[in-house]
Amino acid sequence: xxxxxxxxxxxxxxxxxxxxxxxxxxxxxxxxxxxxxxxxxxxxxxxxxxxxxxxxxxxxxxxxxxxxxxxxxxxxxxxxxxxxxxxxxxxxxxxxxxxxxxxxxxxxxxxxxxxx
Amino acid sequence: xxxxxxxxxxxxxxxxxxxxxxxxxxxxxxxxxxxxxxxxxxxxxxxxxxxxxxxxxxxxxxxxxxxxxxxxxxxxxxxxxxxxxxxxxxxxxxxxxxxxxxxxxxxxxxxxxx
Numbered sequence: 001x002x003x004x005x006x007x008x009x010x011x012x013x014x015x016x017x018x019x020x021x022x023x024x025x026x027x028x029x030x031x032x033x034x035x036x037x038x039x040x041x042x043x044x045x046x047x048x049x050x051x052x053x054x055x056x057x058x059x060x061x062x063x064x065x066x067x068x069x070x071x072x073x074x075x076x077x078x079x080x081x082x083x084x085x086x087x088x089x090x091x092x093x094x095x096x097x098x099x100x101x102x103x104x105x106x107x108x109x110x111x112x113x114x115x116x
Numbered sequence: 117x118x119x120x121x122x123x124x125x126x127x128x129x130x131x132x133x134x135x136x137x138x139x140x141x142x143x144x145x146x147x148x149x150x151x152x153x154x155x156x157x158x159x160x161x162x163x164x165x166x167x168x169x170x171x172x173x174x175x176x177x178x179x180x181x182x183x184x185x186x187x188x189x190x191x192x193x194x195x196x197x198x199x200x201x202x203x204x205x206x207x208x209x210x211x212x213x214x215x216x217x218x219x220x221x222x223x224x225x226x227x228x229x230x
Contacts, residue, residue: 004159033218042206042222043160048215055215091159098215104150104208105218109159 004094004108012114018114021077021111025094032075034067037089050074082115118143118211120200120221128227129197137192139207146212149190151181155203204226
């Protein structure tokens with residue numbers, strides 16, 4: 001059983017470029033959550049998606065950030081026109097239902113974005 | 117608003133010593149409570165969870181945590197720390213909105229002295 005797969009593990013972008021982070025949830029999980037971890041900080045919730053729907057995007061910056069979870073394929077977190085402040089570790093988690101019950105969320109190993 | 121606090125940013129213990137990491141939460145109802153561990157450069161691994169019932173929960177790697185409603189706390193403990201326990205530890209609370217939203221504390225970094 002593969003866990004949550006995130007790629008790439010490390011991503012370097014120049015200021016102004018686009019960053020695309022991918023997350024393949026655990027097989028059978030249809031709920032995906034994205035978190036951002038800034039240096040010396042905990043994980044901050046960004047967005048919660050079900051297949052083809054954004055359920056809660058209250059943690060997403062209003063501009064430049066978007067997320068999708070298509071019917072087929074991985075969830076994508078897209079950051080347009082990256083700035084140095086976007087440098088962080090981005091974690092994806094998945095769950096089989098919209099509850100934190102049973103085993104909570106299953107987390108991926110993260111994508112570490114560095115903006116130069 | 118719901119929140120999780122972990123008062124200790126960094127803790128250093130000697131190998132073999134006991135450990136307690138503190139966690140307090142702010143939430144109007146009984147939440148789901150979690151402890152996760154993050155090794156350097158890795159993702160998060162679930163150590164243990166509390167949903168209901170027995171307030172003392174056992175987890176993996178010899179960890180346990182106790183839910184104390186009166187103190188809004190969920191402290192993590194281990195009787196004897198191993199060098200491999202050095203990592204970042206996150207307490208988290210699951211709050212009920214239209215779904216169970218998991219909110220994390222800022223984390224406690226644990227160093228272990230051989």
